[in-house]
Amino acid sequence: MMTEATQHQIGLMQHALGINENRREPYRNYFLTSGGHSDNADLESLVAAGLMTSRAAPSFCADGDVVYHVTDAGREMVIAALPEPKKRTRYEEYLAADYGHSFAEWLGINVPKIEYGSWYPNDGKFRMVSHRAAGEWCNTQKEAKASYKKKLSASKEFREAV
Structure with a gap:
């Protein structure tokens, strides 16, 4: 099981959760991709590492679309990877x-x-x-x-x- 992810992979999981350095509380947990999406290889390696899960997209999406969700372990990792919040002006x-x-x-x-x-x-x-x-x-x-x-x-x- 992979315990480290690349910065790009961490960015993908942060995007799936809807978090960044200014918004630290997740408000969603999904990443929808089509079959030929450029990030599929990274997302599949995160699934293999246990940091994300995948399933078929809902029926209203195109055939071959996949929905990825961040696991609790992935969530902890990406929240910890966020930079310290800047001091408020x-x-x-x-x-x-x-x-x-x-x-x-x-x-x-x-x-x-x-x-x-x-x-x-x-x-x-x-x-x-x-x-x-x-x-x-x-x-x-x-x-x-x-x-x-x-x-x-x-x-x-x-x-x-x-």
């Missing part, structure tokens, strides 16, 4: 967190708030405000952002000068 952690806020807020960045003027003389105007700076009241959000950035830059220059 902070953005991937954010996506998995189901946090409900923006990425900047999840990182702890104090995002400026947009204020909407509803009283005279700022009725219908906008400004951006944070604990670091407050922009001027402007007619558009784009102008309000430019004003906020200008005030923020001036605030930063002032802090660095002190």
